[in-house]
Amino acid sequence: MTLQTYLATIESPMNRAKAEAALTRTQRWDGRYAWRHAEMERRVAAGATIELSRQGTRKLVNPSGSFLDESQITATAMDYARWLIDRRDMQ
DSSP: OOHHHHHHOOOOHHHHHHHHHHSSSSEEEEEEEEEEHHHHHHHTTOOOOEEOOOOOTTEEEEESOOEEEHHHHHHHHHHHHHHHHHHHHOO
16 A cells, blocks of 8 residues: 555656566565665654665665665665655654
8 A cells, every 4th residue: 555655655666666666576575585665664663764865865764774776775765765754754
């Protein structure tokens, strides 16, 4: 439900399809495979935030202090995480 709600906010059908393709790809996380969107949902639910690195790129920071740089998870996954964090913080 959450992924579909996010995708509905993207106006361009082409951009929506690209975002869906990026977020439904599997990636290896801590030795296991999961969809990018599911991992972003899990990390945000666990309290992850987004911060800027010294180089000016975004990083998804877990409560433990470990982080993922935007280049490791794609800009689309980082945008989705930002959207999830914004929704979490509104509640």
